Amino acid sequence: MNNYLLHIQYDGTNYAGWQIQSNAMTVQQKIIDAIEILLKEKVNLIGSGRTDTGVHAFGQTANFRTEKNFDLYKFQHSLNGILPSDISIKKIEKVHETFHARFDAKSRCYIYLFTHIKSPFLERYSYLYPPIMKLDIDNLNNLSKVFLGEHDFTSFSKVNSEVKNKICFVNEIRWRRSKEFTLFYISANRFLYGMVRALVGTLLYAVEKKYDENFLLDIMEKKNRSFAKESVPAKGLFLYKVRY
Template sequence: MFNYKLTIQYDGTNYAGWQIQKNAISVQQKISEAIEIITKEKINLIGAGRTDAGVHALGQVANFKVDVELDLYKFQYSLNSILPSDISITSSEKVNENFHARFDAKSRAYIYLISKIKSPFYDKYSYRLPYIAKMNITYLNKISKVLIGEHDFTSFSRKNTETENKVCDVKNIWWKETKNFILFYIQADRFLHGMVRTIIGTLLKTIEKKRDENYILEILNKKDRETAGEAVPTKGLFLYKVRY
């Protein structure tokens, strides 16, 4: 069989997340159906990360296997022609038969956009939070660093998650300010359901309450979702990059 790797961008606004679901439309479903139309084969599309409903992607990665070798230029053109305008295949390549988009990934990185101003062009893809312009980004970066390393992120994941192992290794985390935006970046080996948005909400809550990194450590150690802050909206979150 031939194994193919896709790099994907999508606007998650109209989808119930990446993963195929029974009673909702997902990104995985749309791409799988389009590939099956072209290849005339039933395929199993494996994604690197299961983004939640409403979350976007700049660099989602997936792979699938088929019996027939594909003309990649023609295949990618045809696939993008079939897919809706809010999903795009930005690259496609043939990879080793053993490549697995999810299990071979070394880390995933997400970015989150917070807009400082009201703009009709920013509203769909960022969380407008005017008061954040007054926040000390240097201090936000300082308190965020306490999350780097291996930690049990039970306090930052949804209560009803089926994942038993809540330990994640955060490799990098930072905030950056531009004229109109605050950009949040986080990279880890894996993420729990709702984890990134809850981390952001908790960090914002920490600085609002004028607390320090010990407050975040207390939340981590309690392993209780009720102690963490409210999750920020999904519309500002993007799966930025998957590293192998």
């Protein structure tokens, strides 16, 4: 059995997230449909993880298995010809038969992009955070250290999440600011549904209200989403990279 790994980019604006749903258009469904047109057989496309409605990806990965052998470059070209313009297959590679895009992933990395000057070119891909609201990057970086390591992130997960284990290990988290942009970066072994956007929104709130790390620790200890603050909009979030 041949096993193929896809490296995928997509603009999530028009999709109800990555994962297949019975009543909505998703990225996973679009790619499966395109693969099945070319192979003329049913496939099971396994993603590294799901992204929410409206979230984008620079580096999503997914694998599928088939008995068929094909030229990787030609298949990639044909697949991109079928897929809509907001989904792109960057690369296809053959991997070990047992490789699993989700379970073999060591970490996932997300970025969140803020703009501070209105731009029609970035409207779909960033959160316009008013220039008058000065982001204290040093304070944001200091507060963010609270989330490093292994913690129960129940307070930052969507209430109806089907996942029972809410423990994640965050290995990197940081903020960077330039004149027109602010970038938030986070890497962890896994993420809960809605976790990154809730973390970012709560960190912004803590800095605006001049709260210290005890405010964030208290929210984590409560293990209740109602205590964390409002999530930032989905359009600024990107699945940046999956590491194996």
